[in-house]
Amino acid sequence: MTGPDDTDTVPESTPDLSDPEFYLNRELSHLEFQRRVLHEALDERTPLLERVRFLGLFTKNLDEFFMKRVGGLKQQIDAGVTDPTVDGRTPREQWAEILQMTRPLFDRQTDCYRETIRPALAAAGIEIVDHDDLTAAERDRMRDYFEESVLPTLTPLAFDPAHPFPFISNLSLSIGAYVRHESGADPTFTRVKIPQNRPRLVPVTDGTRYLLLEDLICAHLDLLMPNVEIVDTATFRITRNAEVRNDQEVAEDLIKAIEKVIEQRRFATAVRLEIDADAPPAMVDLLREQLDLDPEEVFHRSGPLDYRDLTTLTDLNRPDLTRDSWSPLPHPRFEDGASADASLTGSDLFDTIAADDVLLHHPYHSFEGTVQRFLDAAANDPDVLAIKAAIYRTASDSQVIQRLIDAADNGKQVAVMVELKARFDERNNLQWVRKLEEHGIHVAYGTVGLKTHTKTALVVREEDDGVSLYSHIATGNYHSETAKGYVDLGLLTADRDIGQDLVTVFNFFTGPSLDEEFRKLLVAPVTMRERFTDLIRREADHARDGRPARIVAKMNALEDPDIVAELYRASMAGVDIDLIVRDICRLRPGIEGVSDTVDVYSVVGRFLEHSRIFYFENGARASDPDADRSPEYYLGSADWMTRNLDHRVEAVTPVDDPDLREQLRFILEVVRNDNRTCWTMNADGSYDQRTPGDEPSRATQSVLMDAVRAAHDRDDDRGLDTEHPASPGDLLIGDD
Structure with missing residues (x-):
């Protein structure tokens, strides 16, 4: 593992990347995200009742921030911790700056309600x-x-x-x-x-x-x-x-x-x-x-x-006073008989997945008609031998849990990993553990020293040519309610190597150790950090050799100092880097000689952006005939945070299917071309919201709703109409 002070692979003239000036503070960066959330309540373009919703969301978010982050800092202060973080701040300095920064945010929230929202509600008859x-x-x-x-x-x-x-x-x-x-x-x-x-x-x-x-x-x-x-x-x-x-x-x-x-x-x-x-x-x-x-x-x-x-x-x-309603649509690949009916047998569904991988995009695609149906079919198909699932958070009336119970009652082998340490969901998860165990299901509670954050399920099925493995690897939880408001991705695949990797991961939950070798999956805490580091360094090598080099990464948070340092080195080598980071970002873009080629964006819209996508150009555009060098795409549960890479069990999967890669490319470029809900980060950690000006408004989530609706209307089995333009002539990934 390398750190910010590792300079073996860069020239001696490279800036000292251990200097705190190159790293933004994690907590203050998070508060900048909350400032963007509050802006949705202040923005007159947001429908009035949506503005009320964002006032409440800001309160909820700041409550959790004080409980978790400020509470943790107070513990460190009381324990006498004075060691600074990578940005040079001690716990007490962070605590003081947080209180100084949040006070005007609370005042702004109050002023928004008293001077704008409350009078506007009254004018509307409320x-x-x-x-x-x-x-x-x-x-x-x-x-x-x-x-x-x-x-x-x-x-x-x-x-x-x-x-x-x-x-x-x-x-x-x-x-x-x-x-x-x-x-x-x-x-x-x-x-x-x-x-x-x-x-x-x-x-x-x-x-x-x-x-x-x-x-x-x-x-x-x-x-x-x-x-x-x-x-x-x-x-x-x-x-x-x-x-x-x-x-x-x-x-x-x-x-x-x-x-x-x-x-x-x-x-x-x-x-x-x-x-x-x-x-x-x-x-x-x-x-x-x-x-x-x-x-x-x-x-x-x-x-x-x-x-x-x-x-x-x-x-x-x-x-x-509200936005137009949105109801998640069934994925066209599952639309025939797509009701989540537990009596359905799974042969058609599993044949569909075996024919081609399926990319699910929630809340644009229905959770009940895709993930829930996958588990329904597995629970009732007589050819299914076993089901394994990792549950981090789930709904209080979870049908996912019920289907696992149904599967056990139907004679399947069922193993469930329930993470008891999922913060604020501990009580809910304890109740599910007891219910699962009442039905004779083997439950693993977690692993010593690690949280299990991976969002994965595995179905083992007896077929004419032997036992097949069907996998679901996702960025979001098995939670039917958050699936309606969180933007998440999931891959359904019959890829044998991915299935075998999941077998290894699930064996770790119940066995003594985690294997350190995997065929395709990037698994934390054993292979993911090293593999992501290698991919970033490979892009830098391509740039130095004059080949196309680009990284586009979409995630919730970029916090890990080692990864930030690797991205700085890649930028200094000439790699074009786009980072779509919803929340915390330690990296400073646009620093001369360090991060000139890095742009950082954040999208705040009606849904919470929660998906993780990673793109590495690998020295070749999509149209390059050189098969040895083609762009690579990944999706999965992990952010580029130290806790995800080192202290949690996470899984990120490559996406190999060309049609699915095209869908991921389209999603990333829709964000890049957003001129309504996208914010651009400045080197000091502040953000500027893009505005359409004289151009048509292009809001990421609205464009994707249109693209999914168009695919549904055209019965496009990809589930996403990628011909729907994000911006004419401006789709950059993979273009010559």
Whole structure:
């Protein structure tokens, strides 16, 4: 393995790539992505209810960021860690910069809601009103609703000499109240938790006027706490650290270890306090003291402290305020009898896959009509001998799990790898483990020291000419709900070498060790880093020798310093590099003499970009007759992050079928030609959004929806109409 200080393969005049100036900070880069998410709420071109959805998404994302990343930094600070990251920042410096950077982002979110979104909703006939704005009749109606439906659910928790400070759960919304029991007495603090099982948006009139639940409760505290004086109130919300660690290296029972982590997370240290901007200073000081928070960890906010529940407005029947709906389409290769009917036998489906590989593209292609149908057929086909699957996340009512159970009940050999360490899905996955084991299915829980992040399934089938292997290698989880909102790719193939590689991977989950040799798959943590490094260096060699050299990589995050250094060296050798990175990117593009040939893009649209595609030109255009050098394409579960390459089990597969390569080429070039939802990264880590100007608007996800719809209408069995132009005359990959 090479690192940023490895200069053996470059001239002595090469810049010192260990210099922190060449690496952006991971956490601050992630916050730049969240700035782009928030921009969707600010952008007037985004339909109004979609803007509301992005306000809620920004809250959700920042909640997770504080729980995971800020929580982890606080642990390092408390442990006395002072070692800097590759960008030169210590944990404390990162923590301070994060708090400095997020404060104006939260202010921007609040201003967006108060000054733009809320007035625009009112103009469209959807009002979120204050209690003081209600008519007398509306106040009476709200008081009746409070007494009947809300008051019985509330529990005031006092803090005084007779009562300890109440436990405040993570991300719960609370009202803090100072109350005085008798004239002249000092006020005492009481906490009231906003119930999560009551609608946050309380309808004042049917479908047109709403009151926030916390405002309703604040207005009626006299009914909850009679015979006391309500001196002052404020709404507040705390965030707790989710980076609770357990020594799983020595845990004899991983299930018990994970259950302990879940329990400890409830009581973890606080990392953030959000509170009303006009909260009494005494209440802020009290909460800070009891929660052991630094003054910098307090965020004073004007307006709602949690925008997630506002996304329920997107369920309103207001097509004038939303995007045109999109329903995933069946893949043409599976369209005959494509209903996900468990009674279907698999012969036709498996014959289809055996004839040619199939590229699935969600949410453009239906998950139920493709992946789910693949598993349905496997569970019910009498010729299927065994099914193996790796589950990282899945839906709470997962039909994927049910089909695996059906398969076991039908006498198939079923083995399932369920990753218990999938953060925030631990409890859900524990429940699935128990259900699978109740049906006699062999379940592996994970591997010591590694997370299993690969998204793979294998079907073993007895056929006339012997046993065949059918594989599914994907970029996304076996999760029917996220498949409707995440952009992901999957390959269905009967390639024997890929199937044998998956046999090896699944044997690792239940066996003692991971093989270090694979026929085709790139598998982390054993072969993937080395192979990607070799592919990048090969492009550099081609460039030095005057042959075509290009890398196009689409992923969620580019964080690994060693890979960044390799890309810098490739750029210095003359390789043309396009990086489509949704989120974190440590690499700085456009640095003179270091990354002149590198461009970095990010797409933020109605769906979350989650697919990973890797293209290496390999010294030859697609039309080059030299068969020894043809471009190579890969897809799979891994980002170019240290955790993916070294600390997770991942699988990336080559894509050899010419038609499927053409589809991947088309997808990459659609992004390259996006002038509406694509952002271009600057060397300082900031981003500029492209605008169409006088040209027609070309938004990546809209173009791909059109291309899949066109393929469906034409019954194009590729599933993607690649003749649909991304931009006339500007499809660069593979062109002479």
